[in-house]
Amino acid sequence: MNSFWIILTGSLVAASCGFLGCFLILRRMAMLGDAISHAILPGIVLAFLFSGSREILPMLMGAAIIGLITVFIVQMLHQSGVKSDAAIGVTFTALFSVGVVLVSLYTQQVDLDLDCVLYGEIAYVPWDTWQFGGMDMGPRALWGVGGVFLFSLLIIGLFFKQFKLCAFDPALAAAIGIPVVLFHYLLMTLVSLTTVAAFESVGAILVVAMLVVPSATAYLLTDRLHIMLFISMAVGVLSAILGYFFASWLDSSIAGAMTAVAGLLFFLAFLFSPRHGMISKMVARRKIHIGEA
Template structure:
């Protein structure tokens, strides 16, 4: 029973922390940044291994986080030079991923070192990788890592909510009133990098990338207010985690896969039935208007 609780809690924390930041990525049209980071961190992993001589978690995470931030900086630099955002992301992550592959082939041929063995985890194993201090079991490491990152993001967004909001909707206005747009951009990119890297090891890249996009996209369809969108993204992520785990238990399938499918299902519901943007909702409103106009003419 406790193992189920830890798995669901970890999934909910990952979904909440990723969805929370994903709202700002969607508003900035950078939804695929998480996927870019998941490939671009390979050189950081290799360099961390070469410097530390160990595959332990901390140096790997530090190396990956640094190159995740490097990826974000390069993407933004290319965007400022006129390159389209999707092209900038594609060029950056393919180039950095290729550099990582070359480093692996040159320096770590005799070592089992790749993304799968270092950062692409499995959420089902979370309850058994615990953190102990003085013989006291404090629970899974993943809960502490992802929970700490989520708390950090929550505090920073709360403290600088106005600045992040204006920078996301109108960067030109933000610069005009004296807000350091670049500083808050890179602060957001840093939070995204740390969140994705901290989550990869525990739950796997597919779940992280999905939760960085899908709950936020679902919330985007349900409201036009940013503060409500942030809250809805956390709710949608948590529902995806709980519902996905229940489905996985019923059909004996991948937990991360079922959580992702549940998130996609909630998105489809919002896409069809959203009060303002839903396809079926708009069709029903148009139908009612036509019927009313027909009745008035008769």
């Protein structure tokens, strides 16, 4: 039963991150997801200090607020003439450093340490359960990640056309009256919520991989957004399942093995994608040369 909870939680984390990662990839904002996943650390710590608990709701609120502040600072610096990559690097390192200092100063006596935040340990998920009305409702991480995933699916589903147009052509979206800035911040809010919900199971570093790798794999395999979303979720789930059994076989880190499998799937797509794969392009060029000869 523990294996089932671990695989299910890992699958939800990978699918939810991969789902939102598609929009980050299309908007060339993958590293902004990296920035948010690190910069929300002070939000988590401040939420814990104010609430006095590690319940998911105050953590989500703290993460969402700091995530929006991160996006606002990056946007402000970029509009002031700072290059986008430099603005992202300065913002997330500064905020993450503040979070590290807060963790070391105020959370030494509780289970909120840097190893948990940075690396996570999905193997502990089955033992950290949510009690409601005296009943054991299952792993707390599962409810947090699952709830945020359903919320993301609802928001993206309701405004799919707007998110799609903002991703492919923000200038056209603004011209026809779509509030591009609003949907930009809404997407970043969803990324912030998903990141903090996944913190306890995979940690900040591996969340970044799940935000980028499954969606990048899907990007190589299709040119249609709705298919890309499904492929990214499928790649994430497959990475979680195969990664768990790979880690069990090697007796190694489960979350690390899941990410390694995701990287392997990306490499296979990079080589064998029908349209964008390296080998497919080599075969196509060879056919052209043979035809010309």
